[in-house]
Amino acid sequence: MKLNTKEFEEKMKKTVSIYEREIATIRAGRANPAVLDKISVDYYGAPTPINQLATVSVTDARTLVIQPWDNSLLKTIDHAIQASDLGIMPQNDGKVIRITFPPLTEERRRELTKQVGRMGEDAKISIRNIRRDANDKAKEMKKKGEMTEDEQKASEKTVQELTDKYIKEIDALTAKKNKEIMEI
Numbered sequence: 001m002k003l004n005t006k007e008f009e010e011k012m013k014k015t016v017s018i019y020e021r022e023i024a025t026i027r028a029g030r031a032n033p034a035v036l037d038k039i040s041v042d043y044y045g046a047p048t049p050i051n052q053l054a055t056v057s058v059t060d061a062r063t064l065v066i067q068p069w070d071n072s073l074l075k076t077i078d079h080a081i082q083a084s085d086l087g088i089m090p091q092n093d094g095k096v097i098r099i100t101f102p103p104l105t106e107e108r109r110r111e112l113t114k115q116v117g118r119m120g121e122d123a124k125i126s127i128r129n130i131r132r133d134a135n136d137k138a139k140e141m142k143k144k145g146e147m148t149e150d151e152q153k154a155s156e157k158t159v160q161e162l163t164d165k166y167i168k169e170i171d172a173l174t175a176k177k178n179k180e181i182m183e184i
Contacts, residue, residue, distance in 0.1 A: 001147050003155035005162060008134040012127050012166040019123035019170060023116055023177045031058045031101055036066075041073065041080045050077060066090075066097040104181070113178045120174035127166050134159040 024034040033056040040047035050056065054068040054077065068074055074092055081090045081099065091098045104112070138155040141147045147155070 001141070002151050003134065003138045003141065003147070003159070005134065005155070005158055008130050008159060009162050011130045012162060015123055015126045015130070016166055016169050016173070019119060020173055022119055023173065026112055026116060026177065026181075031060070031062055031064045031099070033058065033064060035086060036064070036081075039080050039084045039086070041076050043073070043076075050080070053077065062101045062103075064099040064101075066099070067095070068097075071095070109181050112181045116174055116177050116181070120170050123170050124167050127163055127170070131159050131163040 021034075021037070024032070025037050026035075033051065036050045036056060039050055041050060041053060042048075043053060050066060053070070053073055054066045057065050057067075059065050066077060068077060074094070074097065078090050078092045078097055081088075081097070086099075088099055088101060091100070135156050138147070138152045138159070142149060142152040
């Protein structure tokens with residue numbers, strides 16, 4: 001009986017999609033509503049993402065406009081953005097909040113590519129940990145007599161192929177994001 005790798009593959013897919021969401025929040029010089037995903041606003045005592053309280057739109061390559069559905073939230077959203085690690089001062093005109101992204105300096109671009117690289121490395125470590133768990137399960141099944149040594153080797157080979165596939169995906173996402181950061 002060979003190891004069922006479905007659950008381990010699902011975990012690897014989830015790791016890749018989490019990494020993809022994380023790097024989407026990194027500002028690459030052009031306006032991207034995803035940079036606001038990590039910012040929550042206190043809305044009636046509950047931390048609520050900005051995109052659930054307002055319309056967020058991109059008006060041009062460097063400007064985001066946030067229009068809350070409830071105008072009483074303008075100040076609260078403004079303060080949440082200022083308190084975040086976005087590093088940009090929002091402009092509140094009483095109706096909407098504008099966030100203008102300045103062009104990135106060469107030094108800041110290099111910092112961002114290093115940050116993306118670290119995040120990619122963390123994602124690859126997660127995938128390798130999933131591989132280790134799968135291989136441990138195969139060894140345990142062999143020990144219990146639920147599979148032969150050949151089946152264990154075949155299972156480990158399948159798990160390694162999955163690991164290689166998802167690590168390649170992470171490398172491709174990292175390269176794409178780094179290219180996006182450096183080309184602006």
